[in-house]
Amino acid sequence: MAASSAVFKSVNAAACDNPAVMNDCERVFPVRDYDLAATLNSGQTFRWQSHDAGWIGVVGSHWVRLEATDRTLTARTARPVTDWSWLAHYLQLDLNLDDVLASFPDDEPLRSAVGACRGLRLLRQDPWECLASFILSSTKQIVQIRQIISHLCERHGEPVPVPDGHTPARAFPSPARLADISEAELRHCKMGFRAPYLRETARLVASGACDLALIHEMPLPEARAELLKLPGVGPKIADCVLLFGFGFPTAFPVDVWVMRALRQLYFPRRRPSRPRLQRFTETHFGRHAGYAQQYLFHYIRTGGRGV
């Protein structure tokens, strides 16, 4: 490496701690109806932490701090950034929320759910991180899922640069890395019986036997079928990955909370069978059914208070 290049890098590395050149590490995005706290807390992602009126997380190999004001999201990174498209994509800043909400059926449950938390958004996460995270999610409360993933990243993720004075951060471990870890070591991260599922799925993805990039290009039913081949992935987790990771807009994960919402809000007097319920979710909620699902999830889980 040339000396001049090394010097240049060294200057850049310090740039984000220098107010004079901070604009390389900071970006203000104008937004409307973007409830950052609800979005980062709505059980679709598990690594963001509230910190000093902002949120700190890792997106890919970027440490990021986000802070919401009335009509902006301000992002700060540890290193200078020239192309912010990775973050705009993650946050889905180009999505037209009005169009999404207008596509919902005009029924009382959804009016209430949207009214309770207008600005709730779906993120577009890395498919592998999303897949691995939701394999770890089964029969766990959200606080515990966060804990498991925190352990996993701390023990096995690659360090990423953070600004001076911030606690160290790590990326989400790659498939190859997780495939290489013993089941016993994974169990030290408190994931219990999910350990062999995660390990075997990591091996299938790392080896190319399961190609996540290919799933991106498939129609929804084929994409779902591919994910269902993976150990530890059933209908619910598959739909979470299809919705939160791949962005299939009609994927509709039904967990205990969404089941509760559907029964309570749409079928209060009878007990629909599983196939009947599935047909309902596939036909009733429109072309952004997955979004509707997220509003119902958040609404029922927060007791209708939108907190």
Place this chain on the structure above:
DNA sequence: TACCAGGAGAGCG
């Protein structure tokens, strides 16, 4: 202490 958690897999009739 009981019950529950953004489930899946396997065995059963």
Place this chain on the structure above:
DNA sequence: CGCTCTCATGGT
């Protein structure tokens, strides 16, 4: 198909 049991761990 639909039911039941187990799996591991910690919050409420």
